[in-house]
Amino acid sequence: MLLPNVEKALEYDKLKILLKRHTASELGNARVDKLVPSDSLDTVHYLQKLCSEAKIFQQQFGEIPLNGLTDIGQTLRQASKTGAILEPDEFLNIAKVAQLPSTIKKKFKNQDRDEFPRLLSIIESLPVFDEIVESIWSCISPEGTVLDRASSELRAIRRKLFKIRENIHQKLEAILRSPDHQKSIQESVITSRNNRYVIPIKQDAKAFFSGVVQGQSTSGATYFMEPLAIVEMNNALHEAVEAEHREIRKILLELTDHLRERIVDFECALELLAELDFLSAKVQFSFELNAIEPKLNTRGRVNLLKARHPLLEFQTRANIQSQKQKTDELDKTEESSEQKITHRLPTKVVPTDVRVGKDFKTLVITGPNTGGKTVVLKTVGLLCLMAQSGLHIPAASGSKLPIFHRVFADIGDDQNIEQSLSTFSSHITKIAEMLKSIEDSKSSHSLVLLDEIGAGTDPTEGTALGMAILAWLSERNVNTIVTTHYGALKAYTHTQNNMENASMEFDWSTLQPTYRLKIGVPGSSNAIKIAEQLGLPPRILSDAETRLGNNNVAVEDLLIQLQQTQQELDTEREQLHEKTRLAETEYQKHRELIETFEAEQQTRLQNAEKEALEIVATARRTVDSVVADIRREQASKASIRDAFSKIETAKKQLKPDPPIEQPKKVKLNINVGDKVRIKQLNRFGEITAITKQGSTPLQIRVGSMQMQLSHDDIDSVLSKKESQHLSTSVLDIQHSKANSVKSELCIHGMLVKEGLDITDKYLDDAYLAGLLTVRILHGKGTGALRSAVHKVLDANPHVANYQYAHPNEGGEGVTVVKFKE
Numbered sequence: 001m002l003l004p005n006v007e008k009a010l011e012y013d014k015l016k017i018l019l020k021r022h023t024a025s026e027l028g029n030a031r032v033d034k035l036v037p038s039d040s041l042d043t044v045h046y047l048q049k050l051c052s053e054a055k056i057f058q059q060q061f062g063e064i065p066l067n068g069l070t071d072i073g074q075t076l077r078q079a080s081k082t083g084a085i086l087e088p089d090e091f092l093n094i095a096k097v098a099q100l101p102s103t104i105k106k107k108f109k110n111q112d113r114d115e116f117p118r119l120l121s122i123i124e125s126l127p128v129f130d131e132i133v134e135s136i137w138s139c140i141s142p143e144g145t146v147l148d149r150a151s152s153e154l155r156a157i158r159r160k161l162f163k164i165r166e167n168i169h170q171k172l173e174a175i176l177r178s179p180d181h182q183k184s185i186q187e188s189v190i191t192s193r194n195n196r197y198v199i200p201i202k203q204d205a206k207a208f209f210s211g212v213v214q215g216q217s218t219s220g221a222t223y224f225m226e227p228l229a230i231v232e233m234n235n236a237l238h239e240a241v242e243a244e245h246r247e248i249r250k251i252l253l254e255l256t257d258h259l260r261e262r263i264v265d266f267e268c269a270l271e272l273l274a275e276l277d278f279l280s281a282k283v284q285f286s287f288e289l290n291a292i293e294p295k296l297n298t299r300g301r302v303n304l305l306k307a308r309h310p311l312l313e314f315q316t317r318a319n320i321q322s323q324k325q326k327t328d329e330l331d332k333t334e335e336s337s338e339q340k341i342t343h344r345l346p347t348k349v350v351p352t353d354v355r356v357g358k359d360f361k362t363l364v365i366t367g368p369n370t371g372g373k374t375v376v377l378k379t380v381g382l383l384c385l386m387a388q389s390g391l392h393i394p395a396a397s398g399s400k401l402p403i404f405h406r407v408f409a410d411i412g413d414d415q416n417i418e419q420s421l422s423t424f425s426s427h428i429t430k431i432a433e434m435l436k437s438i439e440d441s442k443s444s445h446s447l448v449l450l451d452e453i454g455a456g457t458d459p460t461e462g463t464a465l466g467m468a469i470l471a472w473l474s475e476r477n478v479n480t481i482v483t484t485h486y487g488a489l490k491a492y493t494h495t496q497n498n499m500e501n502a503s504m505e506f507d508w509s510t511l512q513p514t515y516r517l518k519i520g521v522p523g524s525s526n527a528i529k530i531a532e533q534l535g536l537p538p539r540i541l542s543d544a545e546t547r548l549g550n551n552n553v554a555v556e557d558l559l560i561q562l563q564q565t566q567q568e569l570d571t572e573r574e575q576l577h578e579k580t581r582l583a584e585t586e587y588q589k590h591r592e593l594i595e596t597f598e599a600e601q602q603t604r605l606q607n608a609e610k611e612a613l614e615i616v617a618t619a620r621r622t623v624d625s626v627v628a629d630i631r632r633e634q635a636s637k638a639s640i641r642d643a644f645s646k647i648e649t650a651k652k653q654l655k656p657d658p659p660i661e662q663p664k665k666v667k668l669n670i671n672v673g674d675k676v677r678i679k680q681l682n683r684f685g686e687i688t689a690i691t692k693q694g695s696t697p698l699q700i701r702v703g704s705m706q707m708q709l710s711h712d713d714i715d716s717v718l719s720k721k722e723s724q725h726l727s728t729s730v731l732d733i734q735h736s737k738a739n740s741v742k743s744e745l746c747i748h749g750m751l752v753k754e755g756l757d758i759t760d761k762y763l764d765d766a767y768l769a770g771l772l773t774v775r776i777l778h779g780k781g782t783g784a785l786r787s788a789v790h791k792v793l794d795a796n797p798h799v800a801n802y803q804y805a806h807p808n809e810g811g812e813g814v815t816v817v818k819f820k821e
Contacts, residue, residue, distance in 0.1 A: 005430070009409040010381040010449075011311055018314065019391075022284035025069040027270070028277035037388035039405045039445075041298055046118065047390025052293045053119040054283045055392075057111075064280050065103050068096035069273055076270070080263050085252045088144040094259065094266075095136040098129035101269055104276070126272050127265040135258060139251055146248045154247045157240060164237045168197050171230050175199065184209045186222045195241070196234045198224040282391055289313060291392035294383075295400045300445060300479050301358045302380065306351035306396035309379040310386070313349050313394060320347045350515035351395075354380055354481075357402065360500040362470055362480045364493040367504030367523035372515040373483040374411060376504075377449045380481060381409050384447060404479075406446040408434040412455075424456030431469060438478060448473060450482040453489070463488045474498045490522040668711055670698065673720030675728060677735070678702060679713055684731040702728070734768055741769040748779035748813070752788045759789055760796075766819070767798045773818050775805065780813045793817060 007013055020032050038044050054064070075090045086094075108116075108123045139150040148155045169190060175181055176188045176199060184205035191198060193214035200222045201209050211225035226234060259266070285291070289310055354376060356363045365373045383393045387401045410430040431450070438446055453469065454462030463486045470489075473480045474496065484490075493499040503523025505516040532541050670676070674687050678700065685702035696708040716735070723731070745762045747755035759776060766774045778785045793802050798819050805814035 003408075006381075006407060006409045009411045010378055010385060010407075012382060012385050014311055015382065015386070018310070019281055019285050022281035022288075024066040024277050024280065025274075026071040027069065027274035028281055030071075031274055031278035032281065035389055037385045037407070038390075039388065039403055041296060041403045044388050044390065044403060045296055048293050048296070048387070048392070050118045050279065051282050051286065051390055051392055053116045054279050055286055057116055057119060058280075058283055058287075061107065064276055065107055066100065066273070066277055066280060069100060069277060070097060071270075072097050072266075073270060076263055076266050079256055079259050082260075083253075084256055084260075085249060086256045086259070088140045088146060088252070091136050091140050091252075091255060092142070092144060095133050095140075097270070097273070098136075098266070099133045100273060101126040101128045102130055102133075122272055122275060125268075127262075127269050129262065129265070129269075132259060132262065135255060139255060146251060150251045151247060154244065154251065157244045157247055161237065161240045161244060164233060164240060168230050168233050168237065171233065172197060172199060172227070175227055175229070181209065191224065193224045193226075195238065196226050197230060197237075198226045201225045286392040289392070289394040291394045292397050292399065294387050294393050294395070295398070296387070297400060297402050298445075299357070300361075300402045300404075300477070301355075301400055302384075302402060302447075302479065303355045303358070303400040304380065304383060304393075304395050305353055305399045307354060307379050307383055307399065308349045308351055308394040309375055309382065310394050311382075312375065316347050316349050323347065352376055352379055352515075352517050353519075354517060355519065356481060356500075357479050360498055361477055362474050362482070362493070362496070362499040363502055363519070364470070364489060364499060365481065365483045365502045365504065365517070365523070366485065366490055368506055368513060368527075371504035371506065371513040371523075372517075373504055374451050375515070376517055377409070377411055377451055377481055377483060381407060381411075381447065381449050402445070402479075404445055404447045405443050406437060406441060407449075408437070408446065409449040410434070411449060411451040427456060428465075435469075435472065438473075438476065446478050448478055448480045448482075450480070453482045453484050454486065455484075459486060462486065467492050470496075470499065494522070668714070668717050670711070670714075670717060671720065675718045675720075675723040675726070675731060676700065676714040677716035677731075678707070678709065679715060682735075684716075684718075684728040684735070686728060734770075741765045741771065743771055743773070744775040744777065746777040747785065747789075748777050750785070752785055755785050756788055756792055759792055763792075763796055763798065763817070771819065773816060775810075776815045776817060777810065777813065778815065780811075786812070786815070789815060 016032050016035060019035075020029050023029050023032060038047070058064070070093050072090075072093050075086065075094060078084055079086055104123060104126060105128065108120060111120060113120050139147055141147055146154070148158055172190050176185060176190075184201050186200040186202045189200065191200070196214055198214050200217075201211075201224075203221050203223060206213070206223050206225070209225055209227075210229075211227045212231065213223050214226050215224040216222065217224075289308075350372070352372075352375075354363075365376060367373055383395065384401055384404060384407060386393050388403060393399065393401070410427055412427075434448060438448075450469075454464075454466035456462070457465075466482070466484060466486065466489050470480065470482065470493075477498075490501055493501050500519060501522040502517055502519045503521050505514040505518055506512075506523075507514050528541060528544055531544075532538075670687060670690065672687050672690060675684050676687060677684050681702065683702055685700040685707070687698060688701050688706070689699040691697045691699075696710050696713075698709045698711065698714065700707050700709055700714070718726070718731070726734075741762075743766075745759065747758055750758070755778065762774075762776075776789060778789050780786070790802070793799050793815070800818045800820040802815050802817045804812050805816050
């Protein structure tokens, strides 16, 4: 789908060079060299998802371990031949590669297959070679030496070698120390010649020394002689060395044979490791460019959001570094600030929003030179190639790209990115080849990028050719983006339903392009306006406008006004978006406050309920502890009920609902011996004395304490006669019971023993609380629980009678109990 001239025009070749910076081996580089875009949606979708999975994995768990990966393909091919023997350093390279699958699998152990399905599929396919790795490391040292432990025979040979060398050295050292040879020896050292140990003998002493000459120095003054006494020992050493060499070859042959048995697995592993190396490079490239996975479609819709040209991204970073270095160098000098930097290179890439293929198939971009038109073409083309190569693209999330079967580009180089301008004939030749390829393929899934369409010839004829080419491409629904300076092409585009104008924004206050693409607004070349700002004489400018014609001038002025109006609208829209964002932030903040308040309120309610339950439990324990006292007191039912009636009346008066009018204080009729409730303590006490003066005329005994209180501090007065058989502790319990005991008990579904225990206690509580009737819900069932309850009621001295509830109120499943007066 990619022609060589298109690859060069869109700088796809340069992109691959940058990608190679992140590979770990020659294998990864080879994969990058073979990288081409795919026109299969399934393939591209798989590659994009795989890259995203690897990126997420690296973010969470770090890089895939590939240290030591090298291309051992040639070594494997050599090892596949019967009888071949690999060298120790070749085995070391194989061991480093062979241990990677196990290391990688360990890195991916216990990973979620649902999160990394494609990546884990590759990892699980990796063959492991633990046995071979262990064999190599047990036989060969990291320095490439075959170890003694490689075989028992090799160990024995090397011990023999050590012994022979030791004997030879001892013999030679004895000769060197001997007085008989001191005059013959040139230097007291042991050396070797022809793999045999020798000592240096003076030239004139050669005839007097018993030995074999193995060599002579360059000057001829020294002979290296092997003493006759060690000739046999040297022979034995030579034989042992040969035996060592044979044993080493035997060991290496066995290792090679072992390796050959798994050659196919090694070749498979090498392919998968190369794939992982290439994948890791793509992930690193994605991080470096802050790139994203695009949304793919087959409907020819391009919608790039905040797209950036990757090569310009790297170039601006290099510019930042370059300018920083220059600034640092100039800071060391005494130059003035005006002299320091005369020209600043771009240090930021302006993102571009581009869309084509949905509402229109052809986009015609106009605007001044160096305004960024060509960069837009290259950005769209290169990002399409990147996406279809499985690479993430430098754009904002949500960007959409289609799958193109063909990508064509005829791009000049006004910006001096790579090529010089082409001639008209070369332009037309390339366009002709594009149109023929589109016609032959019978497919509309193509992208055509044309820079300065119709340029290089007479403007009138160039415009006509441009219109005809755009019409031909539009008829075949080919996605097309072109740039032009021709005003007639802008007008023509405006009249076509399937075409749209666009322009590169220009800042008139600075006379600089902003590099922002504005779709829907045709642009102006602005030549005369720029010339005016740059100081061209007014007479020449006026003459130029006259020659241009009033209509053309008016159109150019209108285009400029449209551009300025569009800029103002865009600014207002951005301000509105910012205000909306701030409002949303405030709304979210207040929403969180409300949720926090509601949560705190719920917590307070839960705490209050918990505290209430604790209070009830404490009260129940208190009741249980004094029930026996009440029974021993044999209090009359009438007195208990009267006491609780007064307590209930006092309780209603203490309800928190504020009265509309402040009630008048009623003076209580109080006498010595009466029992009253102290509000603050919520306990009953007995009045022991009353004085006529002072703010606290009442002396009250509460337990063992004596208190001086006012009339406002008490309520619930019980006369001495009414309460003579009731202690203050009993009154405390009765008051508590009056507020807690309900008129109905449910024991339905309980075991007989459990139900009877609860019923017996409930009857005591209800009687103490002064209830006249209660209901016991026991259910019908087998009747066992009901019969047992009735037996308890028969034995209870406080029960006057009992009967089943009305059929509409539970019938035989409910017993209504009436207490004695």
